Amino acid sequence: MGEIRKRVLSPLVYGPALSAVGIYLLRRYMQGGQFTKKTNETGRVAIVTGCNTGIGKETVLELARRGATIYMACRDMQKCEQARKEIVEATKNPNVFARELDLCSMESIRKFAAGFKKEQKKLHILINNAGVMDCPKMLTTDGFEMQIGVNHMGHFLLTLLLLDVLKNSAPSRIVVLSSIAHRFGSINQDDLNSEESYDRKQAYCQSKLANIMFTRELSKRLRGTRVTVNALHPGVVNTELFRNTFFLRTKLGKLLIAPIIWIFIKTVRSGAQTTLYVALDPILKEVSGQYFSDCRPKRVGSAALDDDAAKFLWTESEKWTGAHL
Numbered sequence: 001m002g003e004i005r006k007r008v009l010s011p012l013v014y015g016p017a018l019s020a021v022g023i024y025l026l027r028r029y030m031q032g033g034q035f036t037k038k039t040n041e042t043g044r045v046a047i048v049t050g051c052n053t054g055i056g057k058e059t060v061l062e063l064a065r066r067g068a069t070i071y072m073a074c075r076d077m078q079k080c081e082q083a084r085k086e087i088v089e090a091t092k093n094p095n096v097f098a099r100e101l102d103l104c105s106m107e108s109i110r111k112f113a114a115g116f117k118k119e120q121k122k123l124h125i126l127i128n129n130a131g132v133m134d135c136p137k138m139l140t141t142d143g144f145e146m147q148i149g150v151n152h153m154g155h156f157l158l159t160l161l162l163l164d165v166l167k168n169s170a171p172s173r174i175v176v177l178s179s180i181a182h183r184f185g186s187i188n189q190d191d192l193n194s195e196e197s198y199d200r201k202q203a204y205c206q207s208k209l210a211n212i213m214f215t216r217e218l219s220k221r222l223r224g225t226r227v228t229v230n231a232l233h234p235g236v237v238n239t240e241l242f243r244n245t246f247f248l249r250t251k252l253g254k255l256l257i258a259p260i261i262w263i264f265i266k267t268v269r270s271g272a273q274t275t276l277y278v279a280l281d282p283i284l285k286e287v288s289g290q291y292f293s294d295c296r297p298k299r300v301g302s303a304a305l306d307d308d309a310a311k312f313l314w315t316e317s318e319k320w321t322g323a324h325l
């Protein structure tokens with residue numbers, strides 16, 4: 001009797017149990033590499049853009065735990081101050097500051113950089129984390145299409161304005177958050193600003209490709225300075241970046257997508273790991289111009305190897321922002 005019951009029951013029990021274990025392992029795998037090395041960042045100064053939420057906030061939290069002095073550079077000062085308070089509370093690190101930076105405005109970027117330099121003589125880590133994704137056609141204050149404007153041009157200007165402090169503080173690091181989406185991008189040399197036609201996905205991919213080209217070109221120009229610059233793909237992370245994706249805003253969309261997100265999408269904590277690895281791991285002290293994902297070096301998409309397009313982008317970026325190196 002018992003024997004029969006066991007035989008009937010076992011597939012019913014083991015099936016789901018095995019699936020559960022399988023799903024759990026798959027989920028763990030999907031979370032990607034974790035940066036577990038202990039480092040002491042006391043006395044090191046960092047700037048993180050766009051960090052009142054998501055992986056930016058998580059990055060600041062971990063930098064604060066490790067003792068760094070951190071400038072949170074955000075557009076929404078109320079949210080920034082709220083996040084800062086939470087981080088100071090959680091880490092007991094008082095050296096976390098909230099400062100206004102609107103990457104849509106070159107005036108704001110210049111003001112932020114000047115203000116920072118008045119407060120600090122050193123900058124060891126600049127993390128270009130802020131980003132917009134998949135937004136309807138919008139322009140920045142200076143008339144740049146929003147995605148190339150914020151994701152690339154704003155950070156281009158910010159980085160160039162801070163290069164003198166970075167050089168004075170060497171060894172120092174610039175970390176550029178790109179995305180695997182760069183693989184689907186191309187630099188539209190006839191219409192970089194999407195004035196003739198706008199495709200929100202294409203504009204996003206173009207901006208993420210621009211992040212990688214900027215990283216590679218800047219690393220060449222910084223040779224011998226002991227300032228490194230590397231790009232990364234944080235993984236597909238459940239953050240507010242998806243705020244513009246229509247389907248995920250509906251109730252049904254949220255319900256259907258929840259289990260898939262749980263399995264396949266990184267937590268915010270996992271999403272910050274490659275940033276922390278690239279910013280902090282002593283092993284990468286002299287590594288520059290590279291691209292990482294899941295705490296490992298990765299090859300860039302072939303579009304990112306087009307050095308002519310990269311030169312075009314660099315020249316345009318200088319023209320648009322008025323910043324030169």
Ligand SMILES: *[C@@H]1O[C@H](CO)[C@@H](O)[C@H](O)[C@H]1NC(C)=O
Pocket residue numbers: 040041042043067
């Ligand atoms: C980190 O280094 C500072 C001095 O540089 C030291 O005072 C502090 O105790 C260190 N923290 C840890 C956790 O080792």
